Amino acid sequence: MSELNQYCTFTLDGLHFGVEVRHVQEVVRYQEMTRVPLAPTEVRGLINLRGQIVTAVDLRRRMGLPDRAADRNPMNVVLRRDDGATSLLVDAIGDVIEVDEGAFERPPETLQGTAREMLRGAYKLRDRLLLVLDTEKVLALTP
Amino acid sequence: MTEPDPIVKEFLVESYENLDQLDRDFVALEQNPQDPARLGSVFRTIHTVKGTCGFFGFGKLESVAHVGENLLCRVRDGEIVLNPEITTALLALVDVIRGILARIESTGEEGDGDYSDLIATLTRLASGPVTPPTPQPSPTPAHADPALEVATAEAIPPQTDPAEESTATDPDPTQIPNKPPAKSARKRAPKKPKLATPESTEADPLRAPTRPARKRAPKKPTIAASESAALPSPPLSAPKAPAECLVPAPKTPPPPDALSAPKGPATADGPPAAALADSNVRVDVGLLDKLMNLVGELVLARNQILQYAPGHKDAGLLRTSQRLNLITSELQEGVMKTRMQPIGTIWNRFPRVVRDLASMCGKQIRVEMDGQDTELDRTIIEAIKDPLTHVVRNSVDHGIETPAVRVAAGKPAEGRLHLRAFHEGGQVNIEISDDGGGVRPDKVRAKALSRGLIEPDRAERMTDKELTQLIFLPGFSTAETVSNISGRGVGMDVVKTNIEKIGGTVDLTSQVGIGTTLKIKIPLTLAIVPALIVTCGGDRYAIPQSSLLELVRLDGDQARGRVESFQGAPVYRLRGNLLPLVSLGELLRVDTQPHEGVVTLVVLRADDRQFGLIVDGIHDTEEIVVKPLGKLLQHLSMFAGSTIMGDGRVALILDVLGVAQQAGVAVTQSRPATNVATTKDDHADRQTMLLVGLGSERRLAIPLDRVARLEVIPAAEVEWADGQEVFRYRGEILPLLRVHDLLGGVGEPPPHADVLQVIVVAEGGHLAALVVGRILDAVETTLVVSRGSRRSGLIGSTVIQDRVTDVVDVPALLELADPIGV
Numbered sequence: 001m002s003e004l005n006q007y008c009t010f011t012l013d014g015l016h017f018g019v020e021v022r023h024v025q026e027v028v029r030y031q032e033m034t035r036v037p038l039a040p041t042e043v044r045g046l047i048n049l050r051g052q053i054v055t056a057v058d059l060r061r062r063m064g065l066p067d068r069a070a071d072r073n074p075m076n077v078v079l080r081r082d083d084g085a086t087s088l089l090v091d092a093i094g095d096v097i098e099v100d101e102g103a104f105e106r107p108p109e110t111l112q113g114t115a116r117e118m119l120r121g122a123y124k125l126r127d128r129l130l131l132v133l134d135t136e137k138v139l140a141l142t143p
Numbered sequence: 144m145t146e147p148d149p150i151v152k153e154f155l156v157e158s159y160e161n162l163d164q165l166d167r168d169f170v171a172l173e174q175n176p177q178d179p180a181r182l183g184s185v186f187r188t189i190h191t192v193k194g195t196c197g198f199f200g201f202g203k204l205e206s207v208a209h210v211g212e213n214l215l216c217r218v219r220d221g222e223i224v225l226n227p228e229i230t231t232a233l234l235a236l237v238d239v240i241r242g243i244l245a246r247i248e249s250t251g252e253e254g255d256g257d258y259s260d261l262i263a264t265l266t267r268l269a270s271g272p273v274t275p276p277t278p279q280p281s282p283t284p285a286h287a288d289p290a291l292e293v294a295t296a297e298a299i300p301p302q303t304d305p306a307e308e309s310t311a312t313d314p315d316p317t318q319i320p321n322k323p324p325a326k327s328a329r330k331r332a333p334k335k336p337k338l339a340t341p342e343s344t345e346a347d348p349l350r351a352p353t354r355p356a357r358k359r360a361p362k363k364p365t366i367a368a369s370e371s372a373a374l375p376s377p378p379l380s381a382p383k384a385p386a387e388c389l390v391p392a393p394k395t396p397p398p399p400d401a402l403s404a405p406k407g408p409a410t411a412d413g414p415p416a417a418a419l420a421d422s423n424v425r426v427d428v429g430l431l432d433k434l435m436n437l438v439g440e441l442v443l444a445r446n447q448i449l450q451y452a453p454g455h456k457d458a459g460l461l462r463t464s465q466r467l468n469l470i471t472s473e474l475q476e477g478v479m480k481t482r483m484q485p486i487g488t489i490w491n492r493f494p495r496v497v498r499d500l501a502s503m504c505g506k507q508i509r510v511e512m513d514g515q516d517t518e519l520d521r522t523i524i525e526a527i528k529d530p531l532t533h534v535v536r537n538s539v540d541h542g543i544e545t546p547a548v549r550v551a552a553g554k555p556a557e558g559r560l561h562l563r564a565f566h567e568g569g570q571v572n573i574e575i576s577d578d579g580g581g582v583r584p585d586k587v588r589a590k591a592l593s594r595g596l597i598e599p600d601r602a603e604r605m606t607d608k609e610l611t612q613l614i615f616l617p618g619f620s621t622a623e624t625v626s627n628i629s630g631r632g633v634g635m636d637v638v639k640t641n642i643e644k645i646g647g648t649v650d651l652t653s654q655v656g657i658g659t660t661l662k663i664k665i666p667l668t669l670a671i672v673p674a675l676i677v678t679c680g681g682d683r684y685a686i687p688q689s690s691l692l693e694l695v696r697l698d699g700d701q702a703r704g705r706v707e708s709f710q711g712a713p714v715y716r717l718r719g720n721l722l723p724l725v726s727l728g729e730l731l732r733v734d735t736q737p738h739e740g741v742v743t744l745v746v747l748r749a750d751d752r753q754f755g756l757i758v759d760g761i762h763d764t765e766e767i768v769v770k771p772l773g774k775l776l777q778h779l780s781m782f783a784g785s786t787i788m789g790d791g792r793v794a795l796i797l798d799v800l801g802v803a804q805q806a807g808v809a810v811t812q813s814r815p816a817t818n819v820a821t822t823k824d825d826h827a828d829r830q831t832m833l834l835v836g837l838g839s840e841r842r843l844a845i846p847l848d849r850v851a852r853l854e855v856i857p858a859a860e861v862e863w864a865d866g867q868e869v870f871r872y873r874g875e876i877l878p879l880l881r882v883h884d885l886l887g888g889v890g891e892p893p894p895h896a897d898v899l900q901v902i903v904v905a906e907g908g909h910l911a912a913l914v915v916g917r918i919l920d921a922v923e924t925t926l927v928v929s930r931g932s933r934r935s936g937l938i939g940s941t942v943i944q945d946r947v948t949d950v951v952d953v954p955a956l957l958e959l960a961d962p963i964g965v
Contacts, residue, residue: 034682034793037731038779046785046793051440053785053793055773083774141775 005101007123009094009130010077013065016094018123018130025080027093030073031056040141044089047076054078056087062138064114079135086139099123099130154195155248156425158240161188165237166495169230173498174509176225186215192240203253204243210262211236214269223268227502232264234495428521431482438471438478439768439787445471446789479520486564486573487515489528493535497560500539507546507557508539517564519571523665526645527573530638534575534661535560537634542579542659552656554578576660582653584610594619604853606920611653615639646672646689672769674796676762676788677745680733683794684758685767685786686745690799692753694761695744706742715744715755719848722746725806726757727797730781735759749803756802765789769796781805832950834919834943835902837883842919842948844941845902849953851910852903853918858896870912877903877912880960886936886949904953911957920944935959 007018008027033045033056042061047054056076060068068074074089103124107116118137123130168185172178193208211233217223239258246254445467452464494510501508519527543549543558550556563574584607591597591613597605605613613619617636639649647665666672666689674685675694695717697705706715706724713724724744728735737743737759744755767786776782783798832844860870861879868879879901901912924943936956937949 032792034785034795036776036779036782036795037680037682037733038781039776043775046795048787048791048793051436051443051787053770053773053787055775057775081774086773086775139775 005099006096007099007130007132008077008096010075010090011092011094012059012063012090013068016125016128016130017059017090017133018097018099019077019079019088019133019135021096023079023135025078025085028076028078028087031076042141047087049078049085049087052085054085054087056089057139057141058089059138060089060091062114062141063118079139081139088138097125097130099125104132151199151247151251154199155244158192158195158244161192162237162241162244163491164188166234167491169234169237170494170498170510172225173227173230177221179219182215182219186212186219189215189236201243201247201253203256203258204240204247207236207239207243207258207262210265210269214265217269229268231502232261232268234499235261236265426481431478434478435482438475441471442475443787443789443791447791450789480518482521483518484521484524485516485518486524486571487512489524489531490515490562492532493560493562496532496535497539500536501543501558504540505545506539506543508543508560509557510560510562512562514564517566517571519665523571523645526641527647527663527665530641530663531573531575533634533638535562538575538577538579538659542577542581544580548580570664570666573663573665574660575663576658578658581655581657581659582611582614582651583655587611587613590619591616603855604918606918608652608920611651614651615649646687672767673764674767674786675745675764676794677727677743677756677758678760678762679727679731679758680735682733683762683788683792684727685765685794685796686747686756686799687783687796688764690747690749692746692748695746695755696761697742697744699740713757717746717753717755720753722753722755723806723808724755724757725802725808727802728757728759730802730805747799747803749800749808752803752808754803754806754808767794767796830924831921832924832943833902833921834948835900835915835917836919837886837916842943842946843882843915843951844922844924844943844948845904845913845951845953847921849904849906850902851905854901854903854912855898856901856912857898861899872903872910872912875910877910878960879912879914880956881914882951882956883914883916885956885959904957906954906957911960913956 006021008021008024009016009018011017028049031047031049033047035045036043036055042057044056044058044061047056054076058067058074060066068091072091074091075093076087077090077093078085078087100123104121105124106121107119111119118134120132120134122132165185165188168181168188172181172185175181189208189212193205193212196204196208214223214229214233218225218229223229239256239261242256243253246252246256448464449468452460455461490512493512497508497510500506538560543560544552544554546556549558559578561574561576563572563576565572587610588602588605591610592599592602596613596616596619602610614635615638619634619636635651642649642663642665645665647663650662650664651659652662653659673688675688675691676683676685678684695715697715706713708714709721709723713726714721715724716722722744726735737757743758743760745758745761746753746755765788767788769784769786771777771784772779772782780801781798782801783796785793785795788794831847833847833850835843835845837843854872856870861868862870864876868881869876870879871877879899899914900917901914902918903910903912922943924941936952936959938952940947940949942948
């Protein structure tokens with residue numbers, strides 16, 4: 001029951017994001033990637049995760065944020081999916097936190113664009129907002 | 144009875160397997176209707192299905208199985224001889240059972256299908272020939288009902304309720320609804336004395352219940368239905384007298400003539416099932432795939448350790464890494480084997496398929512199989528299932544003739560369909576041959592013309608073999624009438640495409656009146672393929688070897704001079720043919736890093752077309768493990784998947800067909816004229832020769848790359864100029880050389896005809912026309928000249944297609960005709 005309210009958190013361009021823990025297979029440090037020509041720009045490449053080939057999606061590009069500095073390696077949040085695993089490239093990994101269901105709010109009407117589509121809402125934490133990603137939408141890349 | 148899902152699932156899996164076995168058994172039984180072992184096995188299978196569904200409370204399924212069991216019981220006892228009608232009814236029963244099982248699988252319910260017709264048929268057949276007086280009085284309802292009631296009565300025993308047991312044991316409940324009182328009286332009458340009479344051969348009085356049954360069967364065939372209904376009772380008494388029953392039980396099955404219906408199967412099923420369970424384990428395919436992945440990973444780790452270990456002086460580490468190497472290899476092999484399935488798993492369906500089709504078309508066909516145990520990776524098995532079925536259906540429908548036609552042609556009335564599989568050179572070969580009418584080239588030509596698949600002038604010049612290959616064109620179907628079996632216009636082209644998709648090849652040979660053979664070659668496994676690793680823009684890409692023809696490296700001057708421009712499109716002259724070139728870097732939109740002054744070409748074949756792929760460099764050939772691309776990338780048609788290289792990094796696998804399409808190479812259009820004689824694979828050490836006949840006996844081979852065109856000209860168009868036969872050809876005057884005369888005229892000359900078959904050859908920028916008898920074929924051969932030339936104009940002689948063939952030296956021949964130069 002409590003797992004439903006647990007979120008794996010990470011940061012992206014100074015923002016605090018979270019995905020439900022049950023969707024996360026694992027978190028791994030930066031892995032060398034093989035680029036995939038002709039793929040959507042959000043797809044940064046393929047990584048070898050212990051014999052499993054995982055597509056890495058750059059969450060910054062996906063959210064329409066500026067690219068991270070070239071000297072900073074992203075971290076992988078590997079999401080478990082029916083058809084294999086997909087990795088989200090993020091800036092830094094935070095803690096797994098438990099949230100209070102009552103602190104949830106839908107995104108404000110004033111939030112527009114791609115970001116709105118991919119956010120389910122936010123939890124009001126004590127000192128900041130935890131933006132909750134809709135993983136289905138994030139991975140629904142249209143070629 | 145509410146059972147947890149896994150048990151029902153197991154029942155379904157087991158039943159499906161049993162049903163497949165039934166299909167085979169029935170077809171085999173038609174050949175040998177008296178085979179007691181098979182009859183016993185069929186009976187047991189149906190009985191098991193019936194018994195198990197009784198246990199799960201699938202009443203409808205049980206009732207259907209039950210009537211089948213009744214019929215089989217009598218067949219097994221030799222009271223009724225299996226005939227096609229009975230077999231058909233029993234096969235229909237198998238289908239119905241399969242249908243119900245499918246419904247149970249999807250919905251958990253039996254569905255509300257009405258099977259009373261089938262039940263009636265089976266019941267009628269069961270009451271068969273021995274009961275001439277009974278059939279008249281409304282057979283259908285009268286017989287169907289008892290069967291159903293009997294079934295319910297039987298459904299009870301497995302619940303092992305003592306009260307119900309006793310009612311089941313009592314013969315009355317089943318007999319009363321069954322037949323008029325007079326009959327049941329008659330039935331009971333003989334039973335009682337039997338029960339009382341102790342038989343000398345079998346001293347154990349406890350077996351009494353079985354004995355009367357066995358005795359009764361031959362005497363009173365009319366009561367088959369109620370008999371087997373009563374029969375479940377003996378085993379049921381087991382709990383009551385366990386010790387005694389256990390002893391006789393195993394004894395009962397051996398005598399195949401013995402009735403003891405439920406007892407036989409019930410007990411006989413025990414020991415074999417146990418034996419099977421001892422030596423076999425059912426494993427989920429997903430688990431095998433996972434194991435395969437893990438082993439792949441282990442192999443990579445092993446490779447890394449092997450690279451790392453020699454750098455250390457530690458003998459222990461070296462030893463251990465060697466050992467790790469061996470064990471890993473063996474483990475990999477073992478896991479690969481677990482994914483292998485014998486091709487028999489698909490073939491086993493064919494006797495049934497063929498039987499049904501054959502009887503539908505009024506043909507007699509025998510199926511023969513060799514090498515059913517040839518093993519293939521399960522992914523391949525899956526991929527070839529439909530193509531093979533299609534080919535078999537085609538053979539039955541179009542290949543093998545009706546008995547009347549066959550007899551008229553001096554062949555046995557029964558056609559023969561032969562399936563053969565064997566391993567050869569790391570590939571699996573499958574041959575499907577029939578002894579039917581063969582593919583008639585003239586019919587193929589006519590059909591191809593009427594469908595507009597080929598140009599008329601091209602059709603005229605095609606050899607029989609080429610014509611035969613036309614059946615692989617999309618939209619081709621030679622059947623005179625479109626039947627519901629095959630001939631829907633989708634056919635051999637789909638077979639070909641599907642086989643080629645998995646890296647296989649299809650070849651068809653046919654002789655009119657004698658038969659057709661289709662040869663399929665496929666790789667052993669899809670999961671691991673040999674591939675060439677190339678580099679482009681700093682990344683590595685794998686190209687499956689199956690589409691690789693050759694590698695060409697052009698240095699310095701060659702690189703500059705040999706790559707020409709065809710209206711802006713780069714081409715390369717590969718042994719006289721223009722090979723379109725495609726840059727991988729441009730296709731992938733990556734920056735290439737080629738070596739200075741070097742052009743590296745990978746010559747590939749896609750969809751019968753060749754093209755050269757320009758890459759930065761060639762890395763190596765490797766066996767790679769193919770892994771599918773994730774959902775986000777599956778739309779990229781240029782990639783077939785990905786793989787992990789020895790250093791642990793990922794490389795993409797190029798889909799050669801996709802690359803060709805992207806580059807615009809593989810678009811369907813007629814072939815260029817220079818290749819009219821067929822484009823065969825241009826392997827490095829092989830040469831394509833055009834075979835021509837001179838007169839009736841002599842054969843010549845002309846290197847195909849010398850041949851510009853094949854033409855047929857009217858003899859009247861031949862003119863004379865400067866003491867030389869010439870004819871006008873595209874605004875030029877071509878010297879006409881009669882090859883027969885030039886080569887000294889051994890044998891009879893080609894007959895004088897109204898038209899001349901000429902071969903336009905190109906030499907030194909000039910064209911000349913060679914007059915030959917006829918075009919025979921174009922063959923790809925490794926040219927081994929076995930006899931030196933004694934006559935000018937020839938390179939020598941060689942053996943092609945088992946015939947001695949002179950190989951023409953085109954320049955020398957032309958010089959012979961005109962020493963000054965053509």
